[in-house]
């Protein structure tokens with residue numbers, strides 16, 4: 001029997017076992033109780049309380065503005081809903097770069113106040129001191145390399161990363177460094193599929209891709225993108241499983257029309 005069919009609670013250990021057994025890991029984002037409950041009951045392995053909440057929940061252009069308090073608010077709601085999946089919380093921009101003591105206290109706040117299981121940080125050698133210190137407190141850390149949206153102003157664009165040899169080499173070195181320090185998994189975003197496959201085969205920890213091809217240990221998407229709630233964002237890697245924007249809009253238009261034409265409520269819908 002496949003591991004995902006028998007585990008009652010997904011842990012970092014389960015993810016390692018899944019990699020060993022070559023079972024793919026399915027990960028999605030969630031930021032609130034109701035959606036987290038649905039995706040957990042559907043059988044998702046990992047729920048990421050992503051800082052993409054800054055875009056899809058708060059309407060900011062980038063992930064930079066979201067605060068630690070806001071991430072904690074979202075994570076608490078998700079934790080109340082999820083019974084099976086592993087819950088990872090993004091550490092927001094400015095809470096772990098450049099100061100490992102502040103990084104540890106931010107990670108401790110996330111763990112203590114939300115009840116989530118792990119944190120995720122973006123970057124390699126630049127943040128390794130923070131990663132090391134967070135891990136020293138027994139907090140599991142997921143790495144994130146490739147396109148790291150918190151550095152968007154440094155990159156200046158959301159194009160595919162690590163196409164050039166030098167950047168690819170640094171990414172491979174960073175991936176190994178994060179594994180050696182003790183990260184339990186790694187996200188690779190928007191990099192060439194061959195490079196992602198190389199990293200996944202060289203590392204023992206699970207590598208989860210987003211725009212990183214098929215030959216990694218699992219996939220992650222932003223829920224609002226794969227459900228078609230967001231309209232303007234359509235990179236090549238995004239598969240839309242639904243057009244929820246149109247569904248919701250259609251339902252709301254029907255409701256408005258029913259209210260205006262006295263079709264709602266009817267006799268059975270009143271006391």
Ligand code: KIV
Pocket residue numbers: 029048049050051052053090187210220221222
């Ligand atoms: O914040 C987020 O949703 C993420 C995913 C894109 C991996 O980091």
